[in-house]
Amino acid sequence: MTGARSLHRDLCPELLDGTAAAQQVAQQVARQAAPQGMADELPTADDVAFCFYGRLFRGEEEVLATTPYLDxxxxxxxxxxxxxxxxxxxxxxxxxxxxxxxxxxxxxxxxxxxxxxxxxxxxxxxxxxxxxxxxxxxxxxxxxxxDPSLRRSVQHAVSDAITADTRVVVGHSLGSVVVYEALCAHPEWPVHSLVTLGSPLGLRHLVFPRLAADPPGVWPGGVSAWTNITDRGDVVAVEEDLRPLFGPRLRQVRIDNGVRAHDLGRYLSAAATGAAILAGFGG
CATH class of the missing domain: 1.10.260 (434 Repressor (Amino-terminal Domain))
Structure with a gap:
């Protein structure tokens, strides 16, 4: 069964690769140690934490299964x-x-x-x-x-993962919906940068009107910067540009993940994702 520690083990290297790639690109382009607003030092594995709530979606009889049987x-x-x-x-x-x-x-x-x-x-x-x-x-x-009960449980899991030192939150796929709602509900959190990857938030008639935000489309909490990153071939991110729904303050970026368009590891290792994380990490 996957958990927060195994996610950290498997995906933290991808995230750190992305921040390293972003710093390298910035140095090549700007010919300096780091551009304005970007962290001088790269984050380490100790700076990264993962929130896992997958088990909340499974019944007791399924909890030990790697993948529930569905057709x-x-x-x-x-x-x-x-x-x-x-x-x-x-x-x-x-x-x-x-x-x-x-x-x-x-x-x-x-x-x-x-x-x-x-x-x-x-x-x-x-x-x-x-x-x-x-x-x-x-x-x-x-x-x-x-499911309101499930939603509350997932939101509690996210709240438990946020600390006084949390500055950047990254949400992938459904996780982007979860963290958007969490940040809207908690403007007092110290988070000032949101990064969403392969997000379905732009589904106007299915996801957007069901958001637990007042009103849907409101800027998320106290964050000062929001970057949404998508691959054109990412089917889950049906409407890849979120600016029409969430406003021009949002920064929209397109990348190419190859055949693994929705893969979280590919998203995290991208220089564009690393740059967004570093900008928040250094803020």
Whole structure:
């Protein structure tokens, strides 16, 4: 079972690689030790902490399983199907191997869901992760947005991870939704930089109106800088540019993660991500 310590072990090196790459790029471009606003010293592993709340999404009978057994029959009408449709539409736009969905049958689960999962499983984006992970990720987003008790538990886990020394918060995928809501609810936190990666926050009719923020789209808490980083081929980040919804203060950056468009490790090791983290780390 993955936990905060194993996430730190596996992903902290990627994050540190990203900050090192950002510093190297800055030195080459600016011909100086560090540009204004960027930390003079790179963060170390001791400066990084990970928050893990994945076990909250599993029932007692599933908690020991590496990946819960899920198939297209577990996709329900409503938000499940609507999210799957959004991913299918996006995948068809960015990947010519994906057959576009037939508008006539959208929302007719479970046969439509089976067709959607089959189409997505052939895409460059989802083929490497497999059907169970695809459906599991979708069910987590849906559960978080529709289950108030689960949402509270996840938010408590994030609150417990924030300390008086926390200056930068990074949220990936559903985690970007979680940390956005947490920062909106806690403007007193010392966090002044938010970095979101592969975020579904821009889904106007599915995620955005369900945000626990008043109103949705409000600037997150006391942060002074927000950078949103996406890969064009990242199907989860259906609407990659968040500025129309969250305002021009947000800095929008596009990167290329290759075939692993949504992979957290690829996002963390990118120089653009490292630069955003370093800017907050040095603030």
């Amino acid at each position: 297209a029959g577990d996709i329900c009408e409503g938000l499940d199907s609507e999210l799957l449709a959004a991913w299918w539409h996006r995948a068809a736009v960015v990947d010519d191997r994906v057959v576009p969905p037939d508008e006539e049958v959208l929302g007719r689960a479970p046969r439509w869901a089976q067709r959607a999962v089959l189409a997505l499983s052939r895409s460059r984006f989802f083929a490497p992760v497999g059907e169970r992970v695809l459906i599991g990720d979708l069910k987590q987003v849906s559960a978080y947005l529709t």
